Amino acid sequence: MSAVLDLQGVTVRRGTTTILDGVHWQVNEGERWVVLGPNGAGKTTLLQILAARSHPTAGTAELLGERLGRVDVFELRPRIGFASAALADRIPGHETVRDVVLTAAYGVTGRWQETYEEFDEQRAKDLLAAFDVADLVDRYYGTLSEGERKRVQIARSLMTDPEILLLDEPAAGLDLAGREELVGALSELAADPASPVLVLVTHHVEEIPPGFTHLMLMNRGGIQAAGPIHEVLTADNLSQAFGTPLMVAHGGGRWLARAARPAGR
Numbered sequence: 001m002s003a004v005l006d007l008q009g010v011t012v013r014r015g016t017t018t019i020l021d022g023v024h025w026q027v028n029e030g031e032r033w034v035v036l037g038p039n040g041a042g043k044t045t046l047l048q049i050l051a052a053r054s055h056p057t058a059g060t061a062e063l064l065g066e067r068l069g070r071v072d073v074f075e076l077r078p079r080i081g082f083a084s085a086a087l088a089d090r091i092p093g094h095e096t097v098r099d100v101v102l103t104a105a106y107g108v109t110g111r112w113q114e115t116y117e118e119f120d121e122q123r124a125k126d127l128l129a130a131f132d133v134a135d136l137v138d139r140y141y142g143t144l145s146e147g148e149r150k151r152v153q154i155a156r157s158l159m160t161d162p163e164i165l166l167l168d169e170p171a172a173g174l175d176l177a178g179r180e181e182l183v184g185a186l187s188e189l190a191a192d193p194a195s196p197v198l199v200l201v202t203h204h205v206e207e208i209p210p211g212f213t214h215l216m217l218m219n220r221g222g223i224q225a226a227g228p229i230h231e232v233l234t235a236d237n238l239s240q241a242f243g244t245p246l247m248v249a250h251g252g253g254r255w256l257a258r259a260a261r262p263a264g265r
């Protein structure tokens with residue numbers, strides 16, 4: 001069985017700066033990955049490659065068996081769901097929630113003159129229901145709370161029934177209740193065998209939904225450690241990646257991290 005994502009020596013340079021430095025990484029069918037790392041580690045740059053929105057400067061990236069540089073990215077992108085703050089910023093505030101989700105079928109963010117089948121309409125409704133926002137279907141996107149927007153964005157990213165789903169900091173900006181609801185929804189997504197391969201980027205171990213199976217810890221454009229989450233998410237690995245002594249605890253399917261030495265001592 002070939003890997004769903006296969007990066008071999010992926011390097012990204014911008015000018016004289018090396019942002020990703022020889023990344024080797026494989027993701028297989030059924031896996032649910034968290035990518036964790038400090039500011040500037042290269043997480044967003046990595047996701048841009050995985051979303052077929054950027055090419056490596058060196059090395060090879062195979063997404064769904066297709067090598068970047070040898071494939072029409074416009075055919076590849078609908079097979080890869082992607083939700084990020086940058087994409088969300090392009091959604092017009094006057095778009096209805098229904099259209100925000102529906103327009104993903106054409107890979108656009110504003111409804112124009114496309115026609116949609118009843119099948120598309122039903123799928124959009126089902127996805128909104130799956131993320132508990134079905135009752136918002138006629139609301140304008142610009143009137144939603146941040147938590148509601150995040151759920152709509154994830155529903156949108158699943159509209160094309162992708163084989164990979166990339167989520168860039170989905171809990172950023174949410175309050176505690178909003179974060180917990182989103183973590184619950186993502187945990188259900190992770191548990192569903194019909195879900196695509198999931199890759200979730202975050203800065204915080206508290207945002208890792210139960211059911212995520214693997215972790216890649218990034219640091220300075222490289223991989224600090226990668227593998228099954230219970231092997232990789234250790235105090236030593238986390239402390240090295242974030243450059244400060246940290247402790248890690250696990251319970252009830254959730255993770256928690258804090259300074260190894262309590263503040264003030």
Ligand SMILES: Nc1ncnc2c1ncn2[C@@H]1O[C@H](COP(=O)(O)OP(=O)(O)OP(=O)(O)O)[C@@H](O)[C@H]1O
Nearest residue numbers: 014015017019037038039040041042043044045046
């Ligand atoms: N076009 C560019 N030219 C020069 N440097 C860049 C460019 N794009 C990104 N960088 C640098 O590459 C590094 C990695 O950026 P990236 O956004 O991938 O990190 P990140 O892990 O997503 O960070 P954060 O957690 O803060 O979002 C940063 O130091 C950033 O300043």
